[in-house]
Amino acid sequence: MKWIIGLDLRPRCSGALHFATWLTKTVPKAEERFIAVHVLEPDHLRAALKFQHMDEVLAAARDAGHKMLEREAPGDRVQELEIVQASSADEGLAAALARHDADALIVGRIAGRSESALVRLGRVARRLLRRLPAPVVVVPPDVETAGLGSGPVIALTSLDESATEACRFAARLAEQTGRRLVVLHVAPYLELPFLKGATVEEIAREQRRAAEVALGVWLEREGLRADERLVEQGDVLDRADAVAVERDAPLLVIGASRRVALDRLATPSMGRELAATAAVPVAVVPPRA
Structure with missing residues (x-):
């Protein structure tokens, strides 16, 4: 696979580089290529060019980028660095995906795993998750390479x-x-407080059995394989995150629906909410074009 890494040059990017480093340690070298891309936006350029020439700005950004790669992604696998100009960072990263015919994009998020910050995704991550030019992996800033789980991909x-x-x-x-x-499929758990405990449990068991059958049918219909099929009950976001932590998963993967752009702006998607709050890296994958 070919990966683009959104290089922010601020601490929030560390998690993305640590996730890329983890990939380099687990995937054969011949199968992966990593390209770090830092986008210079117009506002930043206008401010910098009042005091420095363009070639000085580019050289300074390239130097800072290489230093960050050496510090956060040591080794020889994440060495390619591009400094590009674009109207916005998300436009520049989307263009890099197309230019390199890359398979996926890795970006960082603002909030750490244990932070209770109101804003958890930065502007660039939010925009990329709305447009989804390719699978986007969102990584908490405090993820360390050695701390990525030894469990399954979920x-x-x-x-x-x-x-x-x-x-x-x-x-x-x-x-x-x-x-x-x-x-993993998370089925709803109906809260029926007016019924006695035994009846509620029977309903829950019946719903779980039905969900297990439905999951098997869906996997067979779509021609998909799984080493394990798992059904949980409750809130999708809560249970997905909890299972990922319990299973020591290095990555949680969720798909995006075919919603029109205006709808995506008005209503947060399940993938965007999970990417903003999960304790593990989250890949949000667009549907087939």
Whole structure:
């Protein structure tokens, strides 16, 4: 696979570089290529060019980028660095994906795993998750290479077309990294406080059995494989994050629906919410074009 890394040159980018470093340690060298891209936006250039020439600005950005790669992604696998100009960082990263025919993009997020920050995704991550030019992996800033889990890659499915490409992406990554693939479906848990406990438990068991059958049927229909099929009940975001932590997963993968751009602006997607809050890196995968 070919990966673009969104290089921010601020501490929030550390997690993205640590995730890329983890990939270099788990995937054979011949199968991966990593290109770090830092985008110079017009506002930044206008401010800098009042005091320095363009070649000085580019040289300073390139020097800072190489120093960050040496510090946060040591080794010889993450060495390619591009400094580009674009109207916005998300435009520049999307253009880099197209220019290199890359498979996926890695970016950092603002909030750490244990922070209770109101704003958890930066402007660039939010915009990329709206447009999804390719699978986007969002990594908390405090993720360390050695701290990435030794467990399976987990793909979350809602049993519709939005999850098909996500499961394929997860299966490909699980195979390349030598991890098991767990396909997780979170079924609703109906709260019926007016019924007696035994009846509520019977309803929950019946719903779980139905969800397990539905998951098997969906996987077979879509031609997807899984080392383990798992059904949980409750809130999707809470249970997905909890299972990822319990299973020591290095990555949680979720698909995006075919919503129009205006709808994506008005309503946060499940993938965007999970990427903003999860304790592990989250890959949000667009549906097949």
